[in-house]
Amino acid sequence: ALEGTPSVRRLTAWDPAELESRASEYGTPLYVLDLDRIxxxxxxxxxxxxxxxxxxxxxxxxxxxxxETLHGEGIGLECASAGExxxxxxxxxDGAAVHYTAVNPPAHDLDQVVxxxxxxxxxTITAGSEDTIDRLADRxxxxxxxxxxxxxxxxxxxxxxxxxxxxKFGVPxxxxxxxxxxxxxxxxxxxxxxxxxxSGVSSDQLDxxxxxxxRMGEIARSVTEAVGDLEFVDVGGGFGVPxxxxxxxxxxxxxxxxxxxxxxxxxxxxxxxxxxYLVADAGVLLTEINTVKAARDTTVVGVDAGMxxxxxxxxxxxxxxxxxxxxxREADSSDAERGREQIPQTIAGPICESGDVFATxxxxxxxxxxxxxxxxxxxxxxYEMANQYNSRPRPASVVTEDGTVxxxxxxxxxxxxxxxxxxx
Ligand code: LLP
Numbered sequence: 324a325l326e327g328t329p330s331v332r333r334l335t336a337w338d339p340a341e342l343e344s345r346a347s348e349y350g351t352p353l354y355v356l357d358l359d360r361i362x363x364x365x366x367x368x369x370x371x372x373x374x375x376x377x378x379x380x381x382x383x384x385x386x387x388x389x390x391e392t393l394h395g396e397g398i399g400l401e402c403a404s405a406g407e408x409x410x411x412x413x414x415x416x417d418g419a420a421v422h423y424t425a426v427n428p429p430a431h432d433l434d435q436v437v438x439x440x441x442x443x444x445x446x447t448i449t450a451g452s453e454d455t456i457d458r459l460a461d462r463x464x465x466x467x468x469x470x471x472x473x474x475x476x477x478x479x480x481x482x483x484x485x486x487x488x489x490x491k492f493g494v495p496x497x498x499x500x501x502x503x504x505x506x507x508x509x510x511x512x513x514x515x516x517x518x519x520x521x522s523g524v525s526s527d528q529l530d531x532x533x534x535x536x537x538r539m540g541e542i543a544r545s546v547t548e549a550v551g552d553l554e555f556v557d558v559g560g561g562f563g564v565p566x567x568x569x570x571x572x573x574x575x576x577x578x579x580x581x582x583x584x585x586x587x588x589x590x591x592x593x594x595x596x597x598x599x600y601l602v603a604d605a606g607v608l609l610t611e612i613n614t615v616k617a618a619r620d621t622t623v624v625g626v627d628a629g630m631x632x633x634x635x636x637x638x639x640x641x642x643x644x645x646x647x648x649x650x651x652r653e654a655d656s657s658d659a660e661r662g663r664e665q666i667p668q669t670i671a672g673p674i675c676e677s678g679d680v681f682a683t684x685x686x687x688x689x690x691x692x693x694x695x696x697x698x699x700x701x702x703x704x705x706y707e708m709a710n711q712y713n714s715r716p717r718p719a720s721v722v723t724e725d726g727t728v729x730x731x732x733x734x735x736x737x738x739x740x741x742x743x744x745x746x747x
Pocket of ligand 1: 487523
């Protein structure tokens, strides 16, 4: 059921006993990432978009193993910072595969990116303002330039991740021709236009997707006419994945057809840059229950992961599937003598904020101290958004590949957290 299907892996596809043993071997909280699943996701996407260039939005999960796996699948790497660019070049050693998307880029980022371009002259820089173009010119950059436009159309799973209409991103679409004509005159190698509508776009937002892509097609045609041929039109990422058990996965073929149709007759390559779609369902977060208490109106289950480990529920009220692995293993084992009662429970972390809650009144098998639970679909924007609030070290990550398991990133220690103060 895992391979080939366009359906997104449900949390139940992971073997509970196996995950539990990862938790006891490597400790919790622990991210587990299945590289084979990432390859499957990449192949499924590539077959739906056979004529598109696919870039992976590194921000979703920047682990080296992930970048290597995706580069191995022929997928390029879209970077949002000098740090991501460093990782992408490290993992791929392939400038042609790497795009850097500048969003109000700090000087230090531009310095580093231009330095990287000297070593990898085939990399592409996407600028979202005329200031960025000037600042690149100031640094002697005259390489491949793409312009991020603001199409004025947004979509996505939450207001905070709708980018297409957010003023901070891109040059207003109606200015694209002027800005690119000017850039071409200044001897930049103008190669494309770019925009990203938002993140977590679901099937029922297909109309917004269509409208967005068709706007990109119009812009591309007027740029081609006024400035010259474009190599590509990058319509960003945003392909949603189901997080709730009853949500349907995207119909990729339908999205691909709608994209091609909406783009229309454009003499340039279609480029897409998904993050979440490639990695979300390849990751789970394992966490151990340390507290079970009867609160006034609910049962509170305290776990050792918190909003510092997985921020999405606190930041976007995001829903993640949750499974009690210990209870599932007991139920699976043939000699199980007890089934646990299903009761509503509130799963909360160790951080001193009332928003540090993964789920409220979620119906799950009655928890017991020491149980290991898995939080599903944690492969995208999980570790990447982890932080050290409350002086909490970030968790470890392990990857699985071809039946083998290895530590990909060790757990931080309190010593890691305080090092930058001592070694200043
Ligand atoms: N391209 C650009 C320029 C982007 O800004 C993003 C995401 C992507 C591609 C990839 O979007 P995706 O395919 O992953 O939806 N932290 C939020 C998501 C923020 C996405 C920001 N930009 C979350 O956890 O939902």
